[in-house]
Amino acid sequence: MINLTPPLNTADIKKLRAGDKVLITGTLFTARDQAHQRLVKEQNPAFSLDGAIIYYVGPTPARPGEIIGASGPTSSYRMDNLSVPLMERGVKMMIGKGDRSEAFQKAMIANNAVYMIATGGAGALLSSKIKSVKVIMYSDLGTEAVHALEVEAFPCFVAYDVHGNSIFKGGSIS
């Protein structure tokens, strides 16, 4: 078990191996399909991309008295192309589910970044690791807005490491 706190640097990334379980404590920035399309064109995002962790999630609404609803990962492959410019601008870790393109993996290695998976469909469990939530960009996108999530011991697994290893069996490109 490895504990990590963002912002992350290249040394943090290089020690990770596919299959490692990692617990993250600190800030995750959420972005999925529509937020990615905007973020790549953004000159001055409301958070520093340098060493940042992006979590692919669109949560369910919070009940009164709660801070967030179910918050599990969405499929990552839809963000493959849009992830590349964000890694070039410093994003070090992306958390989602499922395998991704070869082009993504190459760009990930070139930029010393890492791809993690959280357990898909475990939205209720994963939301219990979130301690505070703030919408920081694109509030018009609702669930797809960029949220800053403060998490404690958020569990995920290294899916692709910078040494060329993969956690996956199956998938269209493995």
Add this chain to the structure above:
Amino acid sequence: MRLINANKVSEIIKDALIKINYELDNSLVTMLKKAKDKERSTLSKSILDDILQNQEIAKSRKAPLCQDTGVAVIFVEHGLDVRIDGNLYEAINTGVRLAYDEGYLRKSVVKHPFNRENTKDNTPAIIHTKLVEGDKVTFKIASKGAGSENMSKVVMLTPADGIDGVKKLVLDTVFDAGGKPCPPIIVGIGIGGNFEKSAMLAKEAILRDLEDSSDDPLIRSLENELLAEINALGVGPMGVGGETTCLAVKINTFPMHIASLPVAINIQCHSARHLEVVL
């Protein structure tokens, strides 16, 4: 003629959608527990353990199991000797609107393929109606997420492709989908009819009882063989490798043109959320 108040329809749709988004069916939980016991690696066991813990948390906190609370899909089998007092489609959509609002479910429907503007109440539902004998109306109610739906397909095989062609198509589809549709999955297969009929058959197949099997001996053995062969692929829970990729294969068939062998594969994630209600 028996009359059913349209408000009653809205009410059962609302209640069912909220319930299925918070609670997994007991037989599904039992299957997932068995799958966890079967896994040999710490990683695949740990993923199934997350899935099992998740359903306990969701049930006790009345929280959605998954953030993708889906598009509502409703199959209506409408008896010829009963009438809904009001507009059936409006009544269903009212139930959907209430469920996604009052149940704190995610509104995941956009109006247009390109401007992607959210309808903000998760309507419209996808509604399929069928006329049947009798004075009852049966509603098969599902919340279908996109992760698994996006891995589904329809392919027009030729009759000469036969059983082997169907098997290859299913195995390739499941392998290529990998971890994306959230395995362990349920695979619904529609064989026959035509292009659109096969897709309907596949969708109805995933709504079948988890423990049933086809009445047709040939199809039943194909369901069993495919289940074993899919699991032999080793894709495993969330695609990380393991013993269980698939919990059940359900195949529905229909007569078809002499020149055709349409095959539709509809994939259902492990969070299989559906319920049947009879009025």
